[in-house]
Amino acid sequence: MCGIVGYVGKESAQEVILQGLEKLEYRGYDSAGIAILEDGVIKSDKFKGRLSVLSDYLNDHPISGSLGIGHTRWATHGAPSDENSHPHLNKESTIAVVHNGIIENYVSLKEELIAKGYEFKSQTDTEVIVHLLDSIYEGDLLEAVNKLTKLIRGAYAIGVVCSKNPGEMVAVRNESPLIVGLGKDENFIASDIPALLKYTRDVCILENGETVHLTPEKVTIYSKDHEIVQREKFTVDWDVESASKGGYDYFMLKEIHEQPTAIRETLLRRLDENGKIKLDDIKLTKEDLEKITKVYIVACGTAYNAGLIGRYAIEKFAQIPVEPDIASEFRYREPFIDQNTLLIVISQSGETLDTLAAIREAKRKGARILSITNVVGSSVARESDDVFYTWAGPEVAVASTKAYTTQITALYMIALDLALTKGTITEEFYFDTINKMKELPEKVERILENAEDIKKIAEDIKDSQSAFYLGRGLDYQTAMEGALKLKEISYIHTEAFAAGELKHGTIALIEDGTPVIAIAGQESLYEKMLSNIQEVKARGAYVISIAKESKKEIEAQSDRVIYVPDVDDILAPVLTAVPTQLIAYYTSLIKGNDVDKPRNLAKSVTVE
Numbered sequence: 001m002c003g004i005v006g007y008v009g010k011e012s013a014q015e016v017i018l019q020g021l022e023k024l025e026y027r028g029y030d031s032a033g034i035a036i037l038e039d040g041v042i043k044s045d046k047f048k049g050r051l052s053v054l055s056d057y058l059n060d061h062p063i064s065g066s067l068g069i070g071h072t073r074w075a076t077h078g079a080p081s082d083e084n085s086h087p088h089l090n091k092e093s094t095i096a097v098v099h100n101g102i103i104e105n106y107v108s109l110k111e112e113l114i115a116k117g118y119e120f121k122s123q124t125d126t127e128v129i130v131h132l133l134d135s136i137y138e139g140d141l142l143e144a145v146n147k148l149t150k151l152i153r154g155a156y157a158i159g160v161v162c163s164k165n166p167g168e169m170v171a172v173r174n175e176s177p178l179i180v181g182l183g184k185d186e187n188f189i190a191s192d193i194p195a196l197l198k199y200t201r202d203v204c205i206l207e208n209g210e211t212v213h214l215t216p217e218k219v220t221i222y223s224k225d226h227e228i229v230q231r232e233k234f235t236v237d238w239d240v241e242s243a244s245k246g247g248y249d250y251f252m253l254k255e256i257h258e259q260p261t262a263i264r265e266t267l268l269r270r271l272d273e274n275g276k277i278k279l280d281d282i283k284l285t286k287e288d289l290e291k292i293t294k295v296y297i298v299a300c301g302t303a304y305n306a307g308l309i310g311r312y313a314i315e316k317f318a319q320i321p322v323e324p325d326i327a328s329e330f331r332y333r334e335p336f337i338d339q340n341t342l343l344i345v346i347s348q349s350g351e352t353l354d355t356l357a358a359i360r361e362a363k364r365k366g367a368r369i370l371s372i373t374n375v376v377g378s379s380v381a382r383e384s385d386d387v388f389y390t391w392a393g394p395e396v397a398v399a400s401t402k403a404y405t406t407q408i409t410a411l412y413m414i415a416l417d418l419a420l421t422k423g424t425i426t427e428e429f430y431f432d433t434i435n436k437m438k439e440l441p442e443k444v445e446r447i448l449e450n451a452e453d454i455k456k457i458a459e460d461i462k463d464s465q466s467a468f469y470l471g472r473g474l475d476y477q478t479a480m481e482g483a484l485k486l487k488e489i490s491y492i493h494t495e496a497f498a499a500g501e502l503k504h505g506t507i508a509l510i511e512d513g514t515p516v517i518a519i520a521g522q523e524s525l526y527e528k529m530l531s532n533i534q535e536v537k538a539r540g541a542y543v544i545s546i547a548k549e550s551k552k553e554i555e556a557q558s559d560r561v562i563y564v565p566d567v568d569d570i571l572a573p574v575l576t577a578v579p580t581q582l583i584a585y586y587t588s589l590i591k592g593n594d595v596d597k598p599r600n601l602a603k604s605v606t607v608e
């Protein structure tokens, strides 16, 4: 959840690290710090608050030097404070450490270190790392880190510098992501690629358990058993611009507007010259499918909500029963998994620890893993048997938008492919559905043309204590995603209800003026949805409906209506999601919240 950048070279480490951390603020932003070797002495500054607090300070008090590490934090152990910020240093300030992850056995390690006379300045688990290193260091930094990994347990990406080893940096990774950037007379470490794009496009990904030793001239990767590993570098082919705001006020708005392109790319890049879906990295044959008796879809947050839509599509097209589950629950409920189970996992980042843990549990029991992810080479991709990459491009805003609609697109494609392989749909239906999917990007563009109108709705709901989303069938799944989006960035308490379930209890919550956002995008359930809208309206709700443009009669029952272009029911979630994203965006904006970095959250959730 935190962001790490390290530099060893000839340039200003301060500049490289600050530039890199700026690109990693999505990983954590409650404090930031830096440690640089200046004239043989480690100088470190760290502050609670956004990265700008640190960079403003360093503007006035620069640190020179060409070796250093930096960190943006998302607090786990210990509240955000200057003391709990990274880097952590040993008593003599000869060793500095940054860490992303959780050291699970830190309590016992801390007790042992205190017994040996070490004094702790912070409440973090990370501080044990630096004191442990201090206690085992004998002049060789790499050797000390190797010994360290035998003592600590948990998820970590760690970067270390030591004033007694000038011109060297050592890093190690287990579960938490870490990449190495390769330059000319300079090398880097970082939690994610965008941090390094200004300086290099040549990167290597560290595998779990691997350690890396870096000097300006050389990078050496070691396996868990300390054998040298030959790792192919790869060249990043996307540009810095696609990972920056490109004229929009916030990444979230930019990413909402990128959806037509992202959906188009996700679809078209996987259609062959005959317009058929080609799933190159998915090798499920008819025989494989016949053996499958159980399909789970497992993910977290927005990716889970996309999975709920995927369930409908796979059940409808391929007639295979599917059970969706939240990754953090799945692994602890002893699900029925064997060699005939297919586990479909969805993760934008490909690094979500709960999702990875579900993969590992299912794999251990023999399941086949098919993942949908946005990040090439991510842990989820590498640990799966089959991978479907979405083509959303980097998603930076914490609130997921284009990842969601491309995940749904991917799930439709997988469902159609499975169905055709199984023979549960005709070729005519298959091509007809693909043709209708090709129209989705243009239909999303039409919704976005009226994006500004949604500002008025945001004005109406911004002061509400709570709000509700209603829907039936697929609209209920969209309601769940809409509610998550609104609550996570506007901080308005928002719940999603299955509209038919209202009368069983929840309608008691409706009072005069309660905002209710009713999604009425399913033709087959439209009449029933109108009745549910009347039920809440009769109890004083302020109703904002999202409906297909041919359904004008809904205006009579609603205070406001947002229209989306007409589309088949099964594809409607791609369109109805867009107004919900805009409602959340503008409400957060009007309330003066930090849209891209909502409180208490981080983009990449690499802790349990």
Ligand code: M6R
Binding pocket: 300, 301, 302, 303, 304, 346, 347, 348, 349, 350, 351, 352, 355, 398, 399, 400, 401, 484, 485, 488, 603, 604, 605
């Ligand atoms: O990277 P992932 O798709 O695995 O992330 C899963 C969730 O943490 C993520 O979708 C989260 O719910 C978003 N902040 C919601 O907007």
